Amino acid sequence: MIRDKQVPMREQSGAERIRNFDEVPYGYSDDEAAAEAARCLQCRNAPCIAGCPVGIDIPAFLLAVKERDTARAIAVIKTSNALPAVCGRVCPQETQCQGVCTLGKRFEPVAIGRLERYCADWESTHPAAPTSVAPSTGRRVAVIGAGPAGLTAAGELRKMGHDVTVYELLHVAGGVLMYGIPEFRLPKAIVKREIDGLRQMGVRIEVNQVIGRIATVHEMLAGGFDAVFIGTGAGLPQFLGIPGEGLNGVYSANEFLTRTNLMRAYLFPEYDTPLRVGRRVITVGGGNVAMDSARTALRLGAEESLIVYRRSEEELPARREEAHHAKEEGVDFHFLTNPIAFLGENGRVTGVRCLRMELGEPDASGRRRPVPVAGSEFEMQADSVIVAIGNGPHPLVLQTTPGLELNRWGNIVADPETGATSIPGVFAGGDIVTGAATVIEAMGAGKRAARAIDAFVRAK
Amino acid sequence: MYKILEKRRLGPGIQEYVILAPDVARVGKAGQFIVLRLHERGERIPLTIVDCDPKGGGVTLVVQEVGKSTREMGETFGVGDSVLDFAGPLGVASEIERYGTVICIGGGLGIAPLYPIARDLKRAGNTVIGIIGARNKELLFYEDRMRAVCDEFHVMTDDGSYGRKGFVSDPLREILAAGRPIHRVWAIGPAIMMKVCAKVTKEFSVPTVVSLNSVMIDGTGMCGGCRVEVGSATKFACVDGPEFDGHAVDFDLLMARQKFYAEEESCSLERYLAERKGAETR
Numbered sequence: 138m139i140r141d142k143q144v145p146m147r148e149q150s151g152a153e154r155i156r157n158f159d160e161v162p163y164g165y166s167d168d169e170a171a172a173e174a175a176r177c178l179q180c181r182n183a184p185c186i187a188g189c190p191v192g193i194d195i196p197a198f199l200l201a202v203k204e205r206d207t208a209r210a211i212a213v214i215k216t217s218n219a220l221p222a223v224c225g226r227v228c229p230q231e232t233q234c235q236g237v238c239t240l241g242k243r244f245e246p247v248a249i250g251r252l253e254r255y256c257a258d259w260e261s262t263h264p265a266a267p268t269s270v271a272p273s274t275g276r277r278v279a280v281i282g283a284g285p286a287g288l289t290a291a292g293e294l295r296k297m298g299h300d301v302t303v304y305e306l307l308h309v310a311g312g313v314l315m316y317g318i319p320e321f322r323l324p325k326a327i328v329k330r331e332i333d334g335l336r337q338m339g340v341r342i343e344v345n346q347v348i349g350r351i352a353t354v355h356e357m358l359a360g361g362f363d364a365v366f367i368g369t370g371a372g373l374p375q376f377l378g379i380p381g382e383g384l385n386g387v388y389s390a391n392e393f394l395t396r397t398n399l400m401r402a403y404l405f406p407e408y409d410t411p412l413r414v415g416r417r418v419i420t421v422g423g424g425n426v427a428m429d430s431a432r433t434a435l436r437l438g439a440e441e442s443l444i445v446y447r448r449s450e451e452e453l454p455a456r457r458e459e460a461h462h463a464k465e466e467g468v469d470f471h472f473l474t475n476p477i478a479f480l481g482e483n484g485r486v487t488g489v490r491c492l493r494m495e496l497g498e499p500d501a502s503g504r505r506r507p508v509p510v511a512g513s514e515f516e517m518q519a520d521s522v523i524v525a526i527g528n529g530p531h532p533l534v535l536q537t538t539p540g541l542e543l544n545r546w547g548n549i550v551a552d553p554e555t556g557a558t559s560i561p562g563v564f565a566g567g568d569i570v571t572g573a574a575t576v577i578e579a580m581g582a583g584k585r586a587a588r589a590i591d592a593f594v595r596a597k
Numbered sequence: 598m599y600k601i602l603e604k605r606r607l608g609p610g611i612q613e614y615v616i617l618a619p620d621v622a623r624v625g626k627a628g629q630f631i632v633l634r635l636h637e638r639g640e641r642i643p644l645t646i647v648d649c650d651p652k653g654g655g656v657t658l659v660v661q662e663v664g665k666s667t668r669e670m671g672e673t674f675g676v677g678d679s680v681l682d683f684a685g686p687l688g689v690a691s692e693i694e695r696y697g698t699v700i701c702i703g704g705g706l707g708i709a710p711l712y713p714i715a716r717d718l719k720r721a722g723n724t725v726i727g728i729i730g731a732r733n734k735e736l737l738f739y740e741d742r743m744r745a746v747c748d749e750f751h752v753m754t755d756d757g758s759y760g761r762k763g764f765v766s767d768p769l770r771e772i773l774a775a776g777r778p779i780h781r782v783w784a785i786g787p788a789i790m791m792k793v794c795a796k797v798t799k800e801f802s803v804p805t806v807v808s809l810n811s812v813m814i815d816g817t818g819m820c821g822g823c824r825v826e827v828g829s830a831t832k833f834a835c836v837d838g839p840e841f842d843g844h845a846v847d848f849d850l851l852m853a854r855q856k857f858y859a860e861e862e863s864c865s866l867e868r869y870l871a872e873r874k875g876a877e878t879r
């Protein structure tokens with residue numbers, strides 16, 4: 138008999154966890170993992186594999202977990218995915234592997250993400266054999282940006298025997314995994330561990346390196362690199378362009394999250410970077426970034442954390458689990474609401490003027506377009522406002538690389554299969570190509586580009 | 598780690614450092630800045646590049662001790678010590694061209710970032726009129742360096758303790774009112790000083806460059822915390838600037854934003870001073 142429901146994962150209660158930055162779910166025990174893995178039907182066509190952007194052999198690893206052979210399970214995962222501890226936690230599984238799981242047609246799908254996380258966490262406490270690296274090819278590759286795309290490309294290229302250097306402009310590697318996604322969702326120790334693994338393989342990671350200023354892509358190619366991979370991400374915060382955006386207390390989500398995650402403002406004054414939150418915080422937006430901001434605000438002491446989103450609940454782009462966790466923690470959702478001005482006194486934000494919206498005809502994205510309801514203006518009070526409406530491409534490398542073709546959104550035009558750009562020897566992948574997307578898609582792009590780069594530098 | 602090669606006191610609470618950062622020293626230009634972090638718990642502080650030694654790898658900075666981080670740097674970081682992080686060059690370099698006659702105005706600490714601009718403008722063949730000013734004689738520095746690159750030079754102090762008594766905008770107005778052809782003005786210093794200078798040059802329609810020191814976090818275009826309004830468009834001072842058209846900048850907004858964390862900053866400073874005191878008496 139098959140259990141129709143997933144084995145639940147124990148987690149901190151909503152009331153408890155909003156007072157700390159610890160991870161919310163605790164993870165499966167050995168028995169829970171084996172029981173959940175046993176739910177897999179071992180489908181011959183295994184649609185789940187195609188649902189995973191990096192094509193993990195999901196039934197094979199689930200079988201190993203069921204048989205309590207976690208070492209084998211993690212080995213299966215790692216042939217396709219270098220960062221399972223990260224993906225198991227942050228993949229939008231409901232639209233990927235679990236979204237197409239056969240079991241999910243009638244019951245709850247297999248909890249693939251949680252099991253992937255279980256295997257990765259097991260590995261962290263069991264010394265693994267060092268990843269084998271092919272003999273040196275004498276070829277040098279530069280990777281710009283130490284986010285999931287760049288790190289994956291670097292790891293793959295190193296395994297193939299190339300000499301790889303990653304250049305990162307911040308003082309730590311990890312990209313969004315370090316500065317964006319909060320500790321309570323993705324503990325930074327996990328990211329650091331994965332990055333240490335890359336270093337042990339011989340990947341050089343150089344922080345504080347502002348590519349575009351310190352050296353350009355063309356200079357890197359001229360200066361001895363056989364190929365360059367650009368994985369600089371979508372780091373440029375967008376604003377609404379409405380009155381009052383310059384008021385103190387209006388943050389981009391990037392600023393709010395960077396102050397918290399990267400600079401540890403929640404430990405101020407122990408750490409030197411401050412962050413002012415106030416009693417009532419309004420976050421504008423409906424994606425993961427908005428959920429992370431609203432939940433972070435609670436942990437920083439806000440008594441009320443509200444989300445204002447211009448579409449309806451159905452259209453929320455956030456991972457389902459994040460929206461669910463946000464609600465449990467008391468985040469108050471205001472759907473079909475759109476800000477039109479930030480209000481302030483003495484240079485400080487005091488509120489938001491909004492319009493009510495209703496859903497009209499479907500737009501280009503297939504979602505019904507929100508249209509304003511005439512005369513529905515109203516005001517909401519706020520001590521801080523966080524704008525989480527999306528990020529554009531990080532500009533530095535793009536502005537300093539003549540000949541690099543960009544599309545009309547300013548993203549790099551790259552071959553989806555190889556990452557090849559308009560400049561020979563220059564490859565790109567991740568958010569800088571697709572616009573803000575997901576960790577696993579960025580990794581998939583890094584991996585495909587690594588294969589193409591390998592072929593390119595060997596042919597040189 | 599980035600080693601401090603030299604350290605020199607220029608005035609009360611003003612230190613000049615030379616820090617070993619060969620990659621930055623190779624390419625850093627006038628008008629650009631770096632971001633440094635003293636230690637693991639430190640904040641990222643933006644500081645303007647005053648000079649680069651591409652051969653020796655040193656980058657010269659001038660730091661005014663205004664709060665916790667800058668005081669900590671002044672009091673506990675000496676020659677031979679290292680700062681943890683040092684990233685740059687950031688921002689867009691000054692547009693150095695042969696304009697004709699230019700006026701370079703530096704107020705207070707603004708003299709430090711102004712110096713390399715004046716120097717490069719001179720090298721580019723401009724006639725350079727320098728105006729520097731500070732609250733008093735003690736706080737004035739780089740007079741000799743500035744004099745060496747200026748064809749004409751004015752020194753002002755608020756209290757008259759040195760040079761002429763008055764503000765840097767006084768000689769600026771006199772020069773412009775005398776009808777001398779001036780092709781461009783650089784004004785760098787406290788926001789209020791830049792605002793006043795820009796107002797004067799606007800009357801005479803002389804293009805004016807100012808350098809905005811809004812509060813920054815990453816300094817790389819990633820957080821939007823440094824945003825400023827220039828000609829009613831939102832710009833990020835760290836990547837679009839820090840230099841902007843002084844006639845288009847909303848200085849009042851800049852000043853309001855600079856003050857946002859005043860309470861936290863003073864709390865951090867007091868805590869630091871109490872700790873220092875504890876350490877000294879122990």
Ligand SMILES: Cc1cc2nc3c(=O)[nH]c(=O)nc-3n(C[C@H](O)[C@H](O)[C@H](O)COP(=O)(O)OP(=O)(O)OC[C@H]3O[C@@H](n4cnc5c(N)ncnc54)[C@H](O)[C@@H]3O)c2cc1C
Binds near residue numbers: 285370425568
């Ligand atoms: C708050 C937040 C929450 C998210 N939650 C999820 C989630 O739950 N699940 C999910 O799948 N995805 C999530 N995402 C999206 C996901 O994080 C991104 O799609 C992914 O990180 C993209 O990877 P990347 O390597 O392309 O870019 P990034 O992670 O952005 O990394 C790019 C790196 O390049 C560096 N860089 C940029 N320019 C330069 C330069 N000139 N020189 C040197 N280095 C440079 C940057 O500093 C950065 O470290 C979230 C994003 C955010 C912001």
Ligand SMILES: Cc1cc2nc3c(=O)[nH]c(=O)nc-3n(C[C@H](O)[C@H](O)[C@H](O)COP(=O)(O)OP(=O)(O)OC[C@H]3O[C@@H](n4cnc5c(N)ncnc54)[C@H](O)[C@@H]3O)c2cc1C
Binds near residue numbers: 855
């Ligand atoms: C592009 C740029 C170039 C600069 N160049 C120089 C320079 O060459 N020499 C110099 O002495 N100072 C320079 N500054 C200012 C310097 O960064 C701040 O004085 C320093 O960060 C203050 O830190 P603190 O902890 O000592 O003081 P705090 O107590 O934190 O703050 C004191 C003052 O500094 C301002 N400030 C605080 N944090 C920041 C921050 N992260 N970014 C900008 N301003 C901040 C505050 O508004 C306040 O007025 C520059 C700033 C910018 C943006």
Ligand code: SF4
Binds near residue numbers: 188218224228249
């Ligand atoms: S990497 Fe993501 S999509 Fe692939 S199996 Fe794991 S959780 Fe699913």
Ligand code: SF4
Binds near residue numbers: 176177184185240247
């Ligand atoms: S689709 Fe679901 S049930 Fe089928 S093999 Fe994949 S995980 Fe197992």
Ligand code: FES
Binds near residue numbers: 814821833
């Ligand atoms: S300091 Fe973050 S965008 Fe300028």
